Amino acid sequence: MVNVAHLIPLFPFLAFWVNILLGKTLHRASAWISIIASLISMVLSISTAQGFLAGAGSYPLGTWLTFFGQPIAFGVIVDPLTVMMLLVVTVVATLIMIYSVGYMGGDPHFSRYFAYMSLFTASMLGLVLADNLLMLYIFWEGVGLCSYLLIAFWFERPAAARAGLKAFLTTRIGDTGLLLGIFLLFAATGSLSFTDLSKANGPEWMLMAAALLIFSGAVGKSAQFPLHVWLPDAMEGPTAVSALIHAATMVAAGVYLVARCFVLFAAHPVCLEVVAVMGGISALMAASIASVNNDIKKVLAYSTISQLGLMMLGLGVGGYSAGTFHLMTHAFFKALLFLCAGSIIHGVHTQDIRLMGGLFYRMKTTGITFVIGTLAIAGVPPLSGFWSKDEILAQAFGPHPVLFITALLTSFLTAFYMARLMLLVLFGKSRSELQTHESPVTMRFPLVVLSFFALFAGLLGSPWMHHAFQKFLAFQVPYPSEEAPSKFVMGLSIGVSLLGIGLAYSIYILHRRFLPEGIRAQFGWLYRLLMNKYYIDEIYEAVFVQPFLRLCRLSFRFDMAAIDGVVNGIANLVRRAGGILRRLQSGFVQNYLLIQTIGVLIVIMTLLGKLCFQF
Amino acid sequence: MIPVHFLLEVSAVLFCAGIYGVLTRRNVIGILISIELILNAANLNLVLFDRYWGSTDGLGQIFALFIVAIAAAGSVVGLVLVIAIYRNGKSIFTDKFNLLKW
Numbered sequence: 241m242v243n244v245a246h247l248i249p250l251f252p253f254l255a256f257w258v259n260i261l262l263g264k265t266l267h268r269a270s271a272w273i274s275i276i277a278s279l280i281s282m283v284l285s286i287s288t289a290q291g292f293l294a295g296a297g298s299y300p301l302g303t304w305l306t307f308f309g310q311p312i313a314f315g316v317i318v319d320p321l322t323v324m325m326l327l328v329v330t331v332v333a334t335l336i337m338i339y340s341v342g343y344m345g346g347d348p349h350f351s352r353y354f355a356y357m358s359l360f361t362a363s364m365l366g367l368v369l370a371d372n373l374l375m376l377y378i379f380w381e382g383v384g385l386c387s388y389l390l391i392a393f394w395f396e397r398p399a400a401a402r403a404g405l406k407a408f409l410t411t412r413i414g415d416t417g418l419l420l421g422i423f424l425l426f427a428a429t430g431s432l433s434f435t436d437l438s439k440a441n442g443p444e445w446m447l448m449a450a451a452l453l454i455f456s457g458a459v460g461k462s463a464q465f466p467l468h469v470w471l472p473d474a475m476e477g478p479t480a481v482s483a484l485i486h487a488a489t490m491v492a493a494g495v496y497l498v499a500r501c502f503v504l505f506a507a508h509p510v511c512l513e514v515v516a517v518m519g520g521i522s523a524l525m526a527a528s529i530a531s532v533n534n535d536i537k538k539v540l541a542y543s544t545i546s547q548l549g550l551m552m553l554g555l556g557v558g559g560y561s562a563g564t565f566h567l568m569t570h571a572f573f574k575a576l577l578f579l580c581a582g583s584i585i586h587g588v589h590t591q592d593i594r595l596m597g598g599l600f601y602r603m604k605t606t607g608i609t610f611v612i613g614t615l616a617i618a619g620v621p622p623l624s625g626f627w628s629k630d631e632i633l634a635q636a637f638g639p640h641p642v643l644f645i646t647a648l649l650t651s652f653l654t655a656f657y658m659a660r661l662m663l664l665v666l667f668g669k670s671r672s673e674l675q676t677h678e679s680p681v682t683m684r685f686p687l688v689v690l691s692f693f694a695l696f697a698g699l700l701g702s703p704w705m706h707h708a709f710q711k712f713l714a715f716q717v718p719y720p721s722e723e724a725p726s727k728f729v730m731g732l733s734i735g736v737s738l739l740g741i742g743l744a745y746s747i748y749i750l751h752r753r754f755l756p757e758g759i760r761a762q763f764g765w766l767y768r769l770l771m772n773k774y775y776i777d778e779i780y781e782a783v784f785v786q787p788f789l790r791l792c793r794l795s796f797r798f799d800m801a802a803i804d805g806v807v808n809g810i811a812n813l814v815r816r817a818g819g820i821l822r823r824l825q826s827g828f829v830q831n832y833l834l835i836q837t838i839g840v841l842i843v844i845m846t847l848l849g850k851l852c853f854q855f
Numbered sequence: 856m857i858p859v860h861f862l863l864e865v866s867a868v869l870f871c872a873g874i875y876g877v878l879t880r881r882n883v884i885g886i887l888i889s890i891e892l893i894l895n896a897a898n899l900n901l902v903l904f905d906r907y908w909g910s911t912d913g914l915g916q917i918f919a920l921f922i923v924a925i926a927a928a929g930s931v932v933g934l935v936l937v938i939a940i941y942r943n944g945k946s947i948f949t950d951k952f953n954l955l956k957w
Contacts, residue, residue, distance in 0.1 A: 828949065829949060830877070830880075834878050
């Protein structure tokens with residue numbers, strides 16, 4: 241068995257260089273270079289998966305450097321988690337690239353786009369293959385860089401440039417924490433390898449702090465509260481990029497990191513609790529914002545935050561396989577939903593769902609796949625979202641009543657806002673005179689494939705297949721013995737989903753008003769609060785950004801006054817002195833002569849004086 | 856015999872008059888004349904001390920003659936320069952010679 245896993249990120253990486261260097265001449269062909277590179281990666285991933293099932297495992301690549309006597313060896317990790325991530329990333333990335341051929345068709349920077357996409361894919365693949373935290377961190381930063389480049393892809397638009405910057409700076413806060421966590425872990429245990437994590441022994445507080453700092457990195461990347469603000473703004477990028485960021489690469493990296501370091505968290509229940517609580521807050525907060533937003537992409541963005549929160553919650557309550565399972569199913573249906581949204585935007589040239597309506601009949605493929613995606617994320621059985629969400633709920637049920645209710649409420653809101661989105665966009669009457677057309681075949685094909693995954697990927701982990709997926713994953717934490725699926729939790733989960741969809745249907749299609757006018761008016765503040773995203777952006781603006789800018793202005797003034805002042809002062813001094821001394825050089829020969837004469841006279845006087853003293 | 860310090864005083868006055876002329880004259884020709892005064896003050900001293908020390912070979916006086924000759928040559932060069940300047944600048948006042956001034 242030949243080890244090919246380390247070659248997987250290589251091909252997209254090569255595609256990046258080819259496209260970035262030869263993009264001008266390749267132009268349209270650059271898309272196919274990226275797609276073929278991803279396809280090769282996909283084939284290699286499948287062969288790696290087969291190799292893994294046949295018994296192959298992780299292998300080292302070599303020692304990168306020796307640090308305080310500790311060799312830092314780089315290697316490739318091949319375990320169930322990596323295999324799953326490899327397959328998800330390559331499949332989703334390839335489909336999104338195929339989609340982009342149609343979506344980015346007319347863009348003047350076509351080849352640059354595909355170069356970045358390839359680099360993004362390569363970074364993510366490297367990230368999931370890294371067998372130690374340092375190597376992971378390198379690719380982690382690569383992912384961060386690519387997200388910046390792609391979010392700000394249309395950098396001519398100031399909003400896009402700002403969004404890219406915001407994403408980069410916000411995740412940087414988390415990344416700094418991650419780096420500190422890595423340092424701390426190294427200081428405590430002397431090793432960064434993932435395989436050593438389970439037997440990590442060191443000072444208790446150091447390990448705990450390291451776990452929390454590593455989690456802060458995940459918070460930044462996975463857009464969890466309080467660092468979630470970059471993700472909705474990231475919608476300024478091309479929609480296909482959003483699909484890639486939200487499904488397979490960027491945000492999945494954070495959840496992956498927590499899952500990868502799960503044993504470290506599991507050793508310290510407090511850390512797990514932090515993970516679960518942050519996840520719960522993010523899930524509920526984002527779901528409530530998504531319920532009122534009117535931008536198709538923003539709704540999906542908040543939905544992503546919410547779903548990621550749910551994954552974190554799942555991991556936090558000890559549901560290692562539940563969280564990862566949801567990561568996998570979410571990757572498929574969220575990619576599907578974003579690509580559908582892209583297709584719709586491509587067709588109607590607006591993002592405001594209030595202007596859409598009745599698109600189902602005019603965009604058949606997009607419409608049907610969008611419905612599948614919505615039902616999957618809303619948790620309608622037997623679609624994929626149901627099984628994974630049910631796993632998380634089942635994990636939280638019992639020992640964590642508050643978290644369970646949070647998750648349940650999130651599920652309800654998810655069903656509600658997704659149904660609202662779907663009904664407003666696809667059904668009802670068209671609310672404006674928009675010209676619509678169905679998208680080209682390169683865009684429809686990935687939709688169909690992804691909806692296939694959205695439909696059936698969840699079955700892998702369903703009780704019908706005896707939780708095959710979870711057992712496959714459960715190598716770090718043994719999967720709890722296969723109990724009979726809790727009928728109560730499952731029923732509750734189906735109940736809230738249908739309730740959410742039903743509520744959305746009666747409000748947005750039947751135009752029912754449940755509450756009298758007076759009461760609704762009283763809740764206007766709630767609506768405003770949600771519309772303004774809990775004013776978190778404004779709070780950050782007031783608490784962090786403005787003071788920081790003020791500090792910058794202060795330093796600027798200090799720089800101008802003190803540092804530049806000294807430099808300019810010296811220059812001025814020299815010039816002034818020159819100006820004064822210049823007068824000496826009058827240019828009149830007689831002046832010089834006069835000075836000379838005076839000099840001679842002084843010499844003579846001195847000599848005479850000396851003579852006088854001698855006598 | 857005239858006391859030696861009388862002659863020395865004459866010489867000193869000559870010398871000072873020359874220096875004063877060189878420093879204050881704006882006219883180049885005036886400066887040249889003043890330089891001659893300085894040289895002659897020196898010549899006077901040479902002759903004076905030659906006689907005063909009672910030398911027999913008159914070396915100091917010969918020296919003075921040489922200086923007179925060389926001063927004449929120097930004046931010629933100076934005057935030539937003055938003429939050249941005058942042709943270019945239509946002026947022989949030193950404060951008008953500012954061609955090489957910054």
